[in-house]
Amino acid sequence: MNRRRIWIALLIFTAVVINYVDRIALSVASKPIAAEFGFSPVQMGYLFSGFLWTYVICLIPLGLLVERVGPKRIVGGGIAIWSAATALTAATSGFASIFFARLVMGASEASTFPACGRIIRDWFPQKERGLVTTLFNGGSSAGPAIGAIATAGLVEYAGWRAAFVVLGIVGYVWLAAWLIWFASPGKANWLSQAERQKIIRERDGDERQTTPVAAAPPSTLRYLLSQRSIWGLVTTQACLVYTAYLFLTWLPSFLQSTHELSTMNTGYLTAVPYFITLVLGAAIAWASDKLLSSEGVRAGRRRNFIAAMAVLSLLILYAPIVHDLWELLLVLTLVLTGSTTGAGLNFSLASDLLRNPADVSRVIAITALGGNLFGLIAPIITGYVVAATGGYDWAFGVAAALLLVGAVATLTLTRKPIEPEFSPEADLTRLPQDMVRA
Template identity: 35%
Template sequence: MTDATRQQQAGVGSKPKERRRLVIGALLLLMITVGYIDRINVSAAGPLIKQDLGLSDAQLGILYSAFFWGYAALMVPGGWLLDRVGKHLVLPLAVLAWSLVAALSALAQNLTVLLGFRVVLGSTESPAYPSGNLVIREWAPLTERGLFTSLMQIGSLVGPALATAPAAWLASTLGWRWAFVFLSATGLIWLVAWVLLYRPPERARWLTERERAYILAERDHTTPAQQADAPVSQMSVPTLIRQRSMLGILAANGAQTYVVYFLLTWLPTYLVAAKHLQLPRSGLITSSMYGIAIVGAVLLGWLSDRFLSLRKEQALRGRRRFVIAVLMLAGLLPLVLTTWIDGLAMLVVTIAITLMAVTTSITLTFALTNDLIIDNTSSGRTFGLVSFGGQVIGLLAPIVTGFVVQASGYGPVFLVTGAVLLAGVLAMLLLPNRPLQPQAGQPSAVTG
């Protein structure tokens, strides 16, 4: 049966009551969750690893950063591999590979070997987000892409929320090596579910014909020529980098990622070293911060979709950047105040606010990028460049923090991170205010 026949027989005119397609959204959320569980195992057990391997604070910061070296380096090649081989093969193999590497990391007996495992782990996780975005394009109706993307992004909070406390407890009880092994098993469980449930919507037997027809009719199959109102010039990576809008997006996303990676890697160690908590309790406190942030991020994402209704002209002027800047400022103030907070309850609140605001700003930064793209044939390299730029700046956070702690203690680290975020706010406000692919014969600058 052809797609057209399905659509005709099922009656595509109305939205079906069935929402079984959200199973795919849930699987994407769990995929990112699993990836973050294997990212944070080192952070959750950081104090024990530092003691076991005899590391300085600077060396610990380098170890925390090593994952992101491989992650950033293979992000663009991973996208190329997806185009050549396909997500249906690359994604499950990537999850299998990073689960095995996470488990094998337990064999490391010195810093050099453990660094190598972390770099390889980052490399194997690099196809996760590109693959997920391709699955969203395949499964999500146009009006639900924001929902599917939000579900996937929330995995970056769910992973630390669910895993930090168990990881810290396992490391304290059985040792950090066994913690690595047990946590890595979550990827294998996800892999079984993915193999059993994932098919393209054309072949997913668990869909009703009505819902299948709706998905096939509402997802985007238009050509670039149909989407554009006038001829556009295709953008190469060097051309994109020379544009002020792209520079603003790169700087802002880098600052956002810097904050997220600083908290992801150093927060449990900070609670042990500066707040004198036992490792299991530091893990529990960290998990509670991420748990609160999940609720807030979902609410902020829903509110932004509900109250920010943009016309095409407003989108091309980058009007969404004002909402992003406000969210970044909302995360900046509590982050800076953390330097002077002593009580754990208030610390949980301030860090949770920063996490929910900055995480939501990252999601909206990708939406802003989508607003400013005119030529669909350049969208892949544009998003790849944004992701790569964010990782390059973000991976500096664990290293810089390690050297700051070693030189001056924990007092200045939140102020340094806040300064980075403030620079990102200024870049977001001042630069992304014109299309990334100007239409032929039309001025590239858009005022307002």
């Protein structure tokens, strides 16, 4: 990766970090919150999943808006709203108000992945997308790691309400940097001409191309949803994200209930698997970029790495039966590495299979929707299972079954490139009006 475009990778990575810090904050602070309001495990399960209710509803509409409004406004507006919702959680007085704050946070956080998917396609050569996308998605590991320690420390020494105020302020600091420095490759005045030409020449995998080609109009949702590969991407993402969200929402409670840890110690031990996952995920993504030829990338052979990650995550079956704390952390680390790295590579696979850059934000939104629908139900199902059985064995078994489905789905359903619905010369006045408006 060249020296300057790494700043774009860093910006979108930190956006996801903040996104996930705010998501896990409630999980880390769950013990004092549940004690203050007398919430049951089932009620906490609903609160943990609350942000996903609006997240999944808003993903596709915001994905459609990216092409019309632009990724800079979508991402900036999103973080402004969700940071406000995070800070205002400090003013809540019970289940309903906390749940409402989570709904607002979820709706605005839906802006990040569709817009940043388009940013990655615009800013990075094809042979760098696997690493950059996984680093970007790696914010979903770094965020919980940082959030677990930061929130635990704030809760321990200042109380849970102060913790949410501080986390909300952090989002606005990032927003200032975003508004100052982000622009498209063609407009970023801090980008050298040589690097700008390299990005444009290589982002579609054809290094011989020296000038941009005419872009096809974005495909309609109806067309995209008729493609088998889209359903493979969605199914795979759903099965991987279920495990990722089970850990994101219930890992602190799991550690506390099975090892009787304090809030601060839970924060430290929650952070360890996420930090290591970030490093391992980057190494695996780098390997996928280096080992695959340009032809292999366009043929979708990154699916083999994704299937391997799903299989690695099957170690979740050992989590309830491992009693030594450090052995447990090793198992949790490998499970998180498989689920989060696989999900990140699945976004890369979506971009690999798409032949029309204008479809990227839509397909990323559709793929993320599938993943987060299962992410939504993961904490709820886990809450009911834990309440019914008094343990986590069956909850982790459900996740393992889905991981097997995900491995099969990526290997069998994502074998065909996704061609544009319309040619670059298509007359926009003849296209369906719902697509033109989008």
